[in-house]
Amino acid sequence: MNQLHPTMRRPPVALLLALAALSPLGARACTMAETGGLLPSVATQRVAGGPTVTTSALFNFSCTGVVLALLNGTPTLKGQLQAATTGLTLKNTTNSSYQIPYQIYSNTGYSTGYSSGALVVDLNGANLVGLLASGSSTNVPLYIATTPGPNIPAGVYTDTVQVTWTYANICEGLIGALGLCVGIANTGTSVRNLTISMTVSNDCTITAPPVAFGSAPLLAGFPTVSQNVSLQCSRNMVYTVGMSPGSYASGGRRRMASGTSRLAYDIFKVDNTVWGSADPATRAPGPAPATGNSVQTIPYSARIYQDQANPAPGTYTDNVVVDVSF
Numbered sequence: 001m002n003q004l005h006p007t008m009r010r011p012p013v014a015l016l017l018a019l020a021a022l023s024p025l026g027a028r029a030c031t032m033a034e035t036g037g038l039l040p041s042v043a044t045q046r047v048a049g050g051p052t053v054t055t056s057a058l059f060n061f062s063c064t065g066v067v068l069a070l071l072n073g074t075p076t077l078k079g080q081l082q083a084a085t086t087g088l089t090l091k092n093t094t095n096s097s098y099q100i101p102y103q104i105y106s107n108t109g110y111s112t113g114y115s116s117g118a119l120v121v122d123l124n125g126a127n128l129v130g131l132l133a134s135g136s137s138t139n140v141p142l143y144i145a146t147t148p149g150p151n152i153p154a155g156v157y158t159d160t161v162q163v164t165w166t167y168a169n170i171c172e173g174l175i176g177a178l179g180l181c182v183g184i185a186n187t188g189t190s191v192r193n194l195t196i197s198m199t200v201s202n203d204c205t206i207t208a209p210p211v212a213f214g215s216a217p218l219l220a221g222f223p224t225v226s227q228n229v230s231l232q233c234s235r236n237m238v239y240t241v242g243m244s245p246g247s248y249a250s251g252g253r254r255r256m257a258s259g260t261s262r263l264a265y266d267i268f269k270v271d272n273t274v275w276g277s278a279d280p281a282t283r284a285p286g287p288a289p290a291t292g293n294s295v296q297t298i299p300y301s302a303r304i305y306q307d308q309a310n311p312a313p314g315t316y317t318d319n320v321v322v323d324v325s326f
Helices: 002-022 044-049 125-136
Strands: 031-036 054-062 067-069 078-081 089-092 099-105 118-124 139-145 155-175 181-201 202-209 225-233 239-245 254-258 259-269 296-304 322-325
Touching: 031 181, 044 181, 054 078, 054 155, 054 181, 054 202, 067 118, 078 139, 089 181, 099 155, 118 125, 118 139, 155 202, 202 322, 225 322
Parallel strands: none
Antiparallel strands: 031 054, 054 139, 067 155, 078 118, 078 155, 089 099, 089 155, 099 139, 155 181, 202 225, 225 296, 239 322, 254 259, 259 296
16 A cells, blocks of 8 residues: 555646646736827917927737637727717816817828727737737827817816727636636726826017107107007916117117117107006006907007207117017
């Protein structure tokens, strides 16, 4: 009887060795990730008038172990793109009624668009096994472009798109007897979200025509020039407008120059005070919050001071900078 003991112990040793050979080393479940989706910061007038603002993003599905086909089930992987119920629109984070439409494309040329519900990945069998073998992954690139046109205020705009991954019979590890997965058999559904965002800043288009006093032999011959600064600024923007002292100011007055000669003048707001810049009290307020798509005007008058000596003949010029603060 003692001679039989070594023979009876060998099968369990052989079975343990076989199981050890079939067990995967360090196999982990398949994972999903997403990157990108941040559009560059732009001004409101770029959003309204173009060109389009673009960026890219990526949904990724990967398996870290060796992927094999099961004999009793076909490996499958589907990825479906789903937009929010409001469609492909970036919403203002403080007032969702302000929206920026955008489109998602499958190519870098922004010519082939994805619609909500599109099946962006549909792989099965050998195609999927070949792609995911040896730790490879599948990517869903998205190319995002805004649609010009909306008249919106400055702010942060965001949206969320989803990819729903549905996968089955993906074996990470080895195939055992009867086609069973010895390792991790992946089957399931996962919803992944990608946030698309863009920061929009205030902007203004300023039109300030030159001030031309004309020609005259004496100071009394120069007329008062009355005209407007015109501005088209971002929707809901509250602003003030300043005018710099010019290049040759002295003694609290603006001056024009012709060589070494000077000719004092100034620019006055409608209340007959000098229009300035550095002191907030001297700036001119915008007529009302801007509308974004209409021009607002601020009137002014320019006069040559009469309490100075007649200057030497010449062409007198100055340069005044108009600025907007908001």
